[in-house]
Amino acid sequence: MSFRIRAARADDLQHLYEMAKLTGGGFTNLPPDRDALRVKLARSEEAFSRTTQGVEDDLFVLVLENIRTGEVRGTCQIFTQVGQRWPFYSYRIGTLTKHSEELGRTFRAELLNLTNDLEGCSEVGGLFLHPNERAGGLGLLLARSRYLFIRAHRARFAERVLAELRGIIDEGGGSPFWDGVAGRFFGMSFQEADQFNAIHGNQFIADLMPKHPVYIAMLPDTARQVIGLPHPSGRAAMRMLEREGFQYEKYVDIFDGGPTMIAPTDRVRTIESAADAEFTRRGEGGEDMLIATGQLKNFRAAYGKVTRNDDGGISLDAAGAESLGVTVGDTLSYVAR
Incomplete structure (x- = not known):
C-alpha cells in the first residue's frame, strides 16, 4: 500500500x-x-x-x-x-431526583450541566x-x-x-x-x-x-x-x-x-497491545501489522507484513519498508492490524 x-x-x-x-x-x-x-x-x-x-x-x-x-x-x-x-x-448529562410524599411519586429529570x-x-x-x-x-x-x-x-x-x-x-x-x-x-x-x-x-x-x-x-x-x-x-x-x-x-x-x-x-x-523490535532484515509474507517508527517530525506509520525472527528482531516486507523509509537497525513499533 x-x-x-x-x-x-x-x-x-x-x-x-x-x-x-x-x-x-x-x-x-x-x-x-x-x-x-x-x-x-x-x-x-x-x-x-x-x-x-x-x-x-x-x-x-x-x-x-x-x-x-x-x-x-x-x-x-x-x-x-x-x-x-x-x-x-x-x-x-445528570439526573435530579425528587420525591413527593403527598403524590406518592418520585420524579427524575435529566439535566445538561455546563x-x-x-x-x-x-x-x-x-x-x-x-x-x-x-x-x-x-x-x-x-x-x-x-x-x-x-x-x-x-x-x-x-x-x-x-x-x-x-x-x-x-x-x-x-x-x-x-x-x-x-x-x-x-x-x-x-x-x-x-x-x-x-x-x-x-x-x-x-x-x-x-x-x-x-x-x-x-x-x-x-x-x-x-x-x-x-x-x-x-x-x-x-x-x-x-x-x-x-x-x-x-x-x-x-x-x-x-x-x-x-x-x-x-x-x-x-497503545496497550503494541510491541517494539529491531528491524533486522527484509522478508516476504508475514502478519498484517500497523507499524510506526521515528520520533516527532520524523514519525511515520504505515501498514506492512511482519515476521518475528529467532534473533528477537522482525522482518518487514519490501512495500512496508519502503512506505516507512526504514533501514536495518531501526526500531519499529507494531500492532496487529
Missing part, C-alpha cells in the same frame, strides 16, 4: 484547505479557513520541534500521504492537554479522510496512528484521552441541538458559531452561555432526540473508538450535542 502517515508541514496547507471544504460543517478542528489552518500548522511545527518532556499545550497535526504522488489525502490531530489556552466546555470536567485530558480529533480514499483501511490507519504516536511520546500526554464525535447536522448545515439550546442565547446560527469557535476559540461561550443546568424535558423534541448521537458519517468512528476501549460517559459537545468518548491513555487497545 502506497500510503503513510507523517508529520504535517507548512506546504501541506493547500491540501488541508481543499479537504476542509469537503467536511460539510460542524468540523471545528478542520475549518475551511486558510489563516486558521496556517496557525494550526505553525503550532504543530512548534510542537514537533520541542524536545523537552512533560505535558504542555501542544498540537500535533499528522497527514496521510500517497507516497507515489505526494498528495495528502487525509489528516488527524492530537492535542496533548485541552483547556489550557481557553476553557474546555462540555455538557454532562462543566470543565475534562480539562487536562489529551484529545484525538480532526480526523478526515478524502472521500475518494475511503477504502482499504486508510481511515483505520489514520485513527490508530495517533495512538502509536502517543505511545512513542508517552511523557507528553495526559492520563486520559478523549475524542469528540460530530453530532447530528441537518441537510441545511444546521444543528437541531444548537437551535434548541445555545442558539437561543447567542443570536447566531450554528454555522456562524462553529466557524467563530474554530478561528477564535470558545471564550465567547464562557461569556454568554447560561451557567444554570438546562432541563432536557424543556427542550424541543428535535434537540432532545439528537443528544449523544453521532453524525451518521461518524458511526463507524464511534465503533472504532469503542474497540479501542473508549466509552461514552454522558458528556456531549456544547455546540451539536455529539458524544464525547473517553479512555485511560494506557488502556487504549493499540
Whole structure:
C-alpha cells in the first residue's frame, strides 16, 4: 500500500484547505479557513520541534500521504492537554431526583450541566479522510496512528484521552441541538458559531452561555432526540473508538450535542497491545501489522507484513519498508492490524 502517515508541514496547507471544504460543517478542528489552518500548522511545527518532556499545550497535526504522488489525502490531530489556552466546555448529562410524599411519586429529570470536567485530558480529533480514499483501511490507519504516536511520546500526554464525535447536522448545515439550546442565547446560527469557535476559540461561550443546568424535558423534541448521537458519517468512528476501549460517559459537545468518548491513555487497545523490535532484515509474507517508527517530525506509520525472527528482531516486507523509509537497525513499533 502506497500510503503513510507523517508529520504535517507548512506546504501541506493547500491540501488541508481543499479537504476542509469537503467536511460539510460542524468540523471545528478542520475549518475551511486558510489563516486558521496556517496557525494550526505553525503550532504543530512548534510542537514537533520541542524536545523537552512533560505535558504542555501542544498540537500535533499528522497527514496521510500517497507516497507515489505526494498528495495528502487525509489528516488527524492530537492535542496533548485541552483547556489550557481557553476553557474546555462540555455538557454532562445528570439526573435530579425528587420525591413527593403527598403524590406518592418520585420524579427524575435529566439535566445538561455546563462543566470543565475534562480539562487536562489529551484529545484525538480532526480526523478526515478524502472521500475518494475511503477504502482499504486508510481511515483505520489514520485513527490508530495517533495512538502509536502517543505511545512513542508517552511523557507528553495526559492520563486520559478523549475524542469528540460530530453530532447530528441537518441537510441545511444546521444543528437541531444548537437551535434548541445555545442558539437561543447567542443570536447566531450554528454555522456562524462553529466557524467563530474554530478561528477564535470558545471564550465567547464562557461569556454568554447560561451557567444554570438546562432541563432536557424543556427542550424541543428535535434537540432532545439528537443528544449523544453521532453524525451518521461518524458511526463507524464511534465503533472504532469503542474497540479501542473508549466509552461514552454522558458528556456531549456544547455546540451539536455529539458524544464525547473517553479512555485511560494506557488502556487504549493499540497503545496497550503494541510491541517494539529491531528491524533486522527484509522478508516476504508475514502478519498484517500497523507499524510506526521515528520520533516527532520524523514519525511515520504505515501498514506492512511482519515476521518475528529467532534473533528477537522482525522482518518487514519490501512495500512496508519502503512506505516507512526504514533501514536495518531501526526500531519499529507494531500492532496487529
